[in-house]
Amino acid sequence: MQKLKPIFAWNNYNESTINLLYRDSEGKKKIHHINDFAWYFYIHENELNRPEVKQTLKFYEDKNVIISTESCSPFLKIYCIGDKYFNQVKYLLEKLKSYKSDIRESDLSLTKRYMVDNSIEIEDNLKIGFFDIETDDSNPGISIGRDQILSWAICDNTGKTKFQRLETYGDSNAETELIKNLIKEFIKYDVVASWNGKLFDMPYIVSRIEQLEITTKSDVPLHKSIFWKQFMHIDMMQQAIRMYGSNMTTIGLAGFSLNDVCKFFIGQTKVAHTESIIDLYKNNPEKFEEYNKQDTILLQKLNEKLGIVDLMIKECSWTGTFLNQFYVSELLDNYILRAAKKENIYFKSRPEWKNKEDVVEDDEEEKISIRGGFVMTPKLGLYDNVRVWDFRSLYPSTIITFNIGEDTLVKEISEQCKNEFNEWLGERKIEEVDFKEWDDFLKKENKKHNPDKKYIQTANNQFFRKKSPSLLAGLLKKLLDERKEYKKLQKEAKDGTPEYKNFKASQEAIKILANSLYGILADKKTRYFNPAVAEAITTTGQYINRTSIAIVSKMGYEVLYSDTDSQFLSIGNDKDISKIIEEVNEKLEKYIKKTYKPIEYFQLLQYEKTFRKFAMVDKKRYAGHLIMLDRKETDQVMIKGLETVRKTTIEFARRHINEMLNLILKEDKDENYMKKWITDLKQFVLNEEILPEDLAISIKISKPIADYKSKPIHVLLAEKLIKQNKMLETKAGRNTWGTLISYIITDGSGKKEGVVLDEYKGVWDRKYYWCTQIYAPMQRILEAIWPDGNWCEHDILTIEKEERIKAKKKIAEEKKLLLEEKKKQREAKKLTKRQLVLI
DNA sequence: GCGGACTGCTTACCT
């Protein structure tokens, strides 16, 4: 029989049957059962020499929990009666863990083990339904499951919608009918997608099902335990946050409400309404229906435009992950485990999930931190002709060039070499060390530990075998090659066609996987966590960057700044930049090849952008007039890290800092011009009226109020709003989007006092706004580019403070003088008294 | 009791 492609697979608690959900040739959903697959884990053979381990294994063998064993030298494969969820197996594993035994892959579920071992391909032709529910909003605030569901709508991939409305308001039988029909509808699809459905729609439906006792009534299409397995649910909002959350300000996305996202990406909005939902339901059923349907249509269109779900499906089928487990770590775990299985590499078990409360203060593992990228202390100032180039995929390339991986690491000398490195480095940070000194140290160590060049040395003084590619290097090479192929195909296909979209999704999926690979090596929660290996990558990245800086400096060019994989240089426009890059690349390649003798060289600088005028303000903070980007001419002011790109900055400051940067970078205004400009602006802020929207500070509430250890003003205001039922508590979690609190500072002199925007009564602290919100960011920029400009004269608060201190000192001195005077007088009196007595 | 110095928390950014 041809291997069937499951849509989803699972095994129930304490059962050893694997259920595969699939569609037959007629497209009908079926479940295939697998009963003959035995679960197993690995234990290192050396462990068998320990009496306590031996005894434990014997004990569970006698109890028939361990069925059989098989040698997989140097490991022993132990087959059990069920997976890690079986109580008896759980006890066995707990016992072995308590002995700190070297056990491997014991955390896999039966289903995951089966999928990995058989390299089961996952169905990627999935039927998607976009849905949304409306609920009774007559009570204040939102509370999951408190009120009735009023309707549902679902939209298929072609834009066809279905809608059902609660027939009789307040009637629980009618609501039961409504929800049953929704479930029946869900089951027709493989995936149902929603907007924020993970935190709203799904829990709401589940809660209503429980309250109405729908599952205990027998005419539901499928039994309770099984109908949720008939389809998967994904939350498109979470995925949108993953994709665009990090650069929303850069691209200009206002927020992650469905309305904001749709307005931005597809230029469409939700159905506008001023009435409450319950009002619409009761008095305007047509509009109510349109409103509910429109949300699902928007989801469908959004997916068509952005390919959100397509990309997820691609990543899932590439790695062998089911959609409802769509997390980077899970995707990569499946991908790596499948490859490792073929190479007979067994990874350690994934660490136990630790609750926040369970983390011990002195946990050694928790304290380990891994060195990251190189951030050069920038040479501040205003420059002409600044060129930027960067290393293409620095970390993947480094892994390949230096053949980095747990399997290629020379463990025998790893500890000693680490100690020697730390001893040499001492208290210094690696970026403080002179490059030549670092290079010399590495050469000395290389000679000592690697005389016949069998290994390849990394910049943290670790050694990796060269004989065959590491698992990681092999995977990455495959990924990069595949991506190249898909990129080519994408280029050949016609823009907008299904093929084009398919190739695009493929190459993007691969890019995400390749770039995330390093991350899991430095993540304590994964089985791949390995400080020596992770730091081999980052430190060597730093080293390559600094080698390049050394080469460039020797060629006579000045590197102004560098962050991880990019370099900023001031190179006149009379020079041929491509030629220079070519030369640097050649020299770098020659040097790395000569010094480290890699099997394959995989580093490449590529030309990125040119700034006509450029202001270097601080680490990770700069702005410039960009005229060339990826070999295409452009004309824009690019700003990184400065207040204008931060969403906490007030609009007034954002507008004026932008204006200021435009004047300096595009219109080449000089220092004197800007001084005048600042003086005028200060007068305006201190005397004129400013709109409240321009003064509002917006800060995100990122977690439940109780989790805050200190309570700044925005948290205090949020707390008040929550108490008044005007705002929802934020849930903990990575892919949730907290609520923004917008407020205005009424008194910024001490502990900040303020009001939320809605309650603003016209009181604002002018001096605080000028000094902290508006001028401070400007001053930092101006001081960086014209350091001798006496820019502090506009910082009123600091000046006032200094004057206060001066005045105080003066008073103190006067007092002191006065006291001394009195003392003198007293003594004089005493003297005269004594003199009198004497007389 | 006041205010400066310092520390730690929080947010939001960069690669």
Place this chain on the structure above:
DNA sequence: ACAGGTAAGCAGTCCGCG
């Protein structure tokens, strides 16, 4: 529930001074 590096503003605390 993929990483580390960084700036900035503020709350909270400690400590010396008077």
